[in-house]
Amino acid sequence: NADTMIFASRIEEFVKGNQIAIFSKTWCPWCTKVKTMLTAQGKQFQAWELDLDDDGVKVQAKLHEISGQKTVPNIFVNGVHVGGYSDFSFYDTAGLLDELLAKQNLDFDYDLVVIGGGSGGISAAKEAAAAKKKVALCDFVTPSPRGTIWGLGGTCVNVGCIPKKLMHRAAIIRQDMKDAIDFGWKLPGDILDITHDWGTMCKNIQTYISSLNDQYIQQLKDNNVTFYNAKASLLDKHTVRMVDSNGLPREVKARNIIIAVGGRPTHLDLPNAPELCITSDDIFSLKHPPGKTLVIGASYIALECAGFLKGLGYDVTVMVRSILLRGFDQECAKKIENYMTSYGVKFLKECVPTSVAKYTEEDGKQLTWVKGQFNSGDLFEGMFDTVLVAVGRTALTKELNLDSVGIEVNSRNQKILVNEKDQTSIKNVFAIGDVIERPELTPVAIQAGKLLAKRLYKAGTELMDYNNIATTVFTPLEYGCIGLSEEAAIAAHGEDKVEVYHSTFTPLENSLRSWGTEDTNNAFAKLICLKENKEEFVIGLHILSPNAGEITQGFALGVRLRLTKAQFDGLVGIHPTVAEVFTTLKVTKSSGEESTAGGC
Numbered sequence: 001n002a003d004t005m006i007f008a009s010r011i012e013e014f015v016k017g018n019q020i021a022i023f024s025k026t027w028c029p030w031c032t033k034v035k036t037m038l039t040a041q042g043k044q045f046q047a048w049e050l051d052l053d054d055d056g057v058k059v060q061a062k063l064h065e066i067s068g069q070k071t072v073p074n075i076f077v078n079g080v081h082v083g084g085y086s087d088f089s090f091y092d093t094a095g096l097l098d099e100l101l102a103k104q105n106l107d108f109d110y111d112l113v114v115i116g117g118g119s120g121g122i123s124a125a126k127e128a129a130a131a132k133k134k135v136a137l138c139d140f141v142t143p144s145p146r147g148t149i150w151g152l153g154g155t156c157v158n159v160g161c162i163p164k165k166l167m168h169r170a171a172i173i174r175q176d177m178k179d180a181i182d183f184g185w186k187l188p189g190d191i192l193d194i195t196h197d198w199g200t201m202c203k204n205i206q207t208y209i210s211s212l213n214d215q216y217i218q219q220l221k222d223n224n225v226t227f228y229n230a231k232a233s234l235l236d237k238h239t240v241r242m243v244d245s246n247g248l249p250r251e252v253k254a255r256n257i258i259i260a261v262g263g264r265p266t267h268l269d270l271p272n273a274p275e276l277c278i279t280s281d282d283i284f285s286l287k288h289p290p291g292k293t294l295v296i297g298a299s300y301i302a303l304e305c306a307g308f309l310k311g312l313g314y315d316v317t318v319m320v321r322s323i324l325l326r327g328f329d330q331e332c333a334k335k336i337e338n339y340m341t342s343y344g345v346k347f348l349k350e351c352v353p354t355s356v357a358k359y360t361e362e363d364g365k366q367l368t369w370v371k372g373q374f375n376s377g378d379l380f381e382g383m384f385d386t387v388l389v390a391v392g393r394t395a396l397t398k399e400l401n402l403d404s405v406g407i408e409v410n411s412r413n414q415k416i417l418v419n420e421k422d423q424t425s426i427k428n429v430f431a432i433g434d435v436i437e438r439p440e441l442t443p444v445a446i447q448a449g450k451l452l453a454k455r456l457y458k459a460g461t462e463l464m465d466y467n468n469i470a471t472t473v474f475t476p477l478e479y480g481c482i483g484l485s486e487e488a489a490i491a492a493h494g495e496d497k498v499e500v501y502h503s504t505f506t507p508l509e510n511s512l513r514s515w516g517t518e519d520t521n522n523a524f525a526k527l528i529c530l531k532e533n534k535e536e537f538v539i540g541l542h543i544l545s546p547n548a549g550e551i552t553q554g555f556a557l558g559v560r561l562r563l564t565k566a567q568f569d570g571l572v573g574i575h576p577t578v579a580e581v582f583t584t585l586k587v588t589k590s591s592g593e594e595s596t597a598g599g600c
């Protein structure tokens with residue numbers, strides 16, 4: 001049955017993943033003797049303590065079936081069953097233990113090779129190394145078409161979360177400076193005279209990123225993970241071929257392989273677009289200020305970039321093919337669009353680019369000439385200093401030679417297909433992070449990497465739970481959410497089972513603001529509840545406000561624990577905060593009552 005198949009595959013993984021794999025019980029004196037003997041000789045082993053495992057009895061029964069041995073310790077070396085205490089100690093007393101172990105070294109250079117040194121890969125490599133496994137990690141960054149390149153740490157550190165959040169912060173500071181005047185600060189000169197230096201910001205951000213790159217290299221060293229700065233592909237299910245930047249090839253054999261190569265921005269399928277347009281790979285280290293910018297795309301990455309560029313003072317237009325923030329709550333997406341519009345970002349809705357070309361002005365200034373077409377058939381034409389394309393990301397699987405090894409990918413998006421254990425169609429090859437069809441977020445990749453290494457090398461059983469992952473979009477008005485959008489909740493459960501509580505309000509921070517065109521009464525909170533057995537379970541939480549990420553992180557726990565609306569109401573708020581709104585939501589959408597809050 002399904003149960004025994006699961007135990008069989010857990011046993012197989014544990015045995016294959018560990019050179020010396022011992023099924024043991026903490027109180028068993030013979031098990032202790034084996035472990036003490038190996039420890040004294042400095043030999044690496046992993047023990048699966050069956051008495052500490054809820055399924056220990058079932059695992060032992062399956063083990064009996066597989067090995068013919070009923071008792072513990074039940075020892076496997078190099079994937080082969082050796083026996084119990086007396087069988088194993090025979091090798092020791094006969095001086096044959098090293099010979100037995102050496103067989104493995106002939107077969108494999110590493111217990112684990114990780115391909116990709118980003119959030120997921122580094123996390124998995126460190127966890128495996130902590131289990132005393134011999135681990136190698138290879139990472140290689142192919143320059144962007146504009147020649148941008150970076151160091152170890154992957155997308156998040158170099159061209160993702162970190163520089164993005166810092167630029168978002170730079171833009172918010174401008175708003176803070178304007179607010180300062182209403183709070184009584186006397187700034188030297190007119191606020192409009194304050195200018196931003198793109199070069200200084202980029203230089204400082206890049207210096208910080210370099211320090212993070214160095215830290216990652218050091219962490220790998222400290223954890224005894226061998227680092228190869230080389231591009232990898234698979235020759236067979238145990239052999240990784242690496243080619244370094246000088247073109248020098250190397251082959252290594254690994255018992256297990258984890259693929260964590262992430263993705264890169266997708267380019268427009270238009271002539272010259274990769275050369276003339278930039279992507280998020282380039283913006284954070286752009287050598288010159290971006291100037292008048294067209295952002296193509298409506299993903300969170302597109303809107304975040306548009307937001308911070310506008311906040312830094314640039315003229316920004318966003319070209320949107322259909323809707324903003326697909327997959328997110330559309331009421332919140334609309335509010336973001338409205339806020340960004342009042343903030344000065346221009347939107348070209350239902351419009352796609354049809355051509356990009358280089359244009360040189362009389363004074364030699366280089367511009368990009370973009371033509372587009374609206375759904376209505378109307379044409380668009382404009383000149384921009386910078387065109388930033390953010391129309392999605394492509395998994396980097398094409399050059400891994402997966403096909404010939406038999407690793408299946410989704411033909412639609414090239415993402416690697418994995419089961420709930422992050423295992424590919426080849427048993428000893430696993431995949432995590434952006435390269436599989438799961439939420440493309442750093443903490444997801446990190447957690448998946450950690451849990452996978454624990455399952456492989458520490459007899460861990462916990463699977464990555466990809467549901468109810470909180471996230472935040474760092475647009476000028478931040479948007480945090482966890483759980484279902486209103487549309488998804490209704491689609492999943494039906495309108496009559498879903499109750500929505502909501503409120504629009506002014507964050508206290510904005511209350512003295514006398515400048516700007518943005519509506520200060522712009523914060524918005526909503527709880528989406530599932531009506532079940534006279535209870536209302538919170539299955540979606542959404543907030544638009546300053547620091548929405550900080551708020552969402554805290555409440556995410558409540559949603560993951562499937563708390564009820566009554567439990568949210570029972571929580572005493574912290575006053576005055578934005579977050580306290582979730583303890584006082586009263587107005588339901590179905591009531592049609594006014595949801596704008598006033599007063600304290």
Ligand code: FAD
Nearest residue numbers: 116118119120140154155156160232262433434440441442
């Ligand atoms: P990556 O971090 O992409 O690492 C993969 C590594 O493998 C890279 O270094 C790559 O060069 C290398 N590699 C690829 N192919 C090979 C090969 N053949 N051989 C050797 N090495 C190879 N997530 C959040 O949680 N919060 C955010 O705010 C956020 N903001 C983002 C903003 C932007 C602009 C972008 C682009 C992404 C953002 N993300 C954010 C997403 C996050 O960065 C990714 O989900 C995360 O980095 C994925 O980690 P990973 O380990 O799967 O891959």
